[in-house]
Amino acid sequence: MRQHVIDQLGREGLAHAWTTEVCERAGYKCEYCDKDMLASMDNFLSWKLDHIIPEAAGGDRTLENMALSCRECKVQFKGSWNPVYVAGEDASREELIFAVREDVKEKRSSWFHRLSRYREIVGWEESESNREDD
């Protein structure tokens, strides 16, 4: 954890120390899909903190239970899903994150098939202006 980064972001009113600690640990990447949260304005705007074990399931707002997440992973894919169901009650933070990553990967794949079929039906074709790397 880089204390000078935490201090500087705090001094400039850009982020609270606690939030920066979560992000520093994550390397400013979504912990569920590895999206670089600083790589574009859209990524930066989709920046969220997520309770790994959801609040509804008793997950608390501790550093241990918080993860840096992009909006898609938090809202579209993970939601209130509790990784304890897969990883077990005694799972470590790393094991819980791994369970979420696997679940997100599966859901992304399912959505990608849906997108591909949608594109086929509407006759969508890739052009320079809408190219993206999936």
Ligand SMILES: [Zn+2]
């Ligand atoms: Zn993500």
